[in-house]
Amino acid sequence: TRGHIECKGLILKDGIIHAIPEIEGTLTGTELSHEAAVGKIARHEIEYLMARGLSEEEATATIIRGFLDVKISGLPEVLQKQIDAAIDKAESGF
Incomplete structure (x- = not known):
């Protein structure tokens, strides 16, 4: 097993x-x-993205999306939609 x-x-x-x-x-x-x-989220990661032109909110959202972007083969569509909605909520400022 x-x-x-x-x-x-x-x-x-x-x-x-x-x-x-x-x-x-x-x-x-x-x-x-x-x-x-x-x-x-490490402050230096946010500052790195900000130095490349993103606002603090955009940088934070980018890191969150990368962390939470979950695509699992065989995951029920309803669960994937819930995950995507939670990511979208986090990106919009919680």
């Missing part, structure tokens, strides 16, 4: 994230992997 969990979180403003991803295997030879990333 094989298992993989992927978890990403992005803290915006004064938000918090609490995630407990768990993966358990009980069979000999089971292959399990886990990946998790949680972080804030």
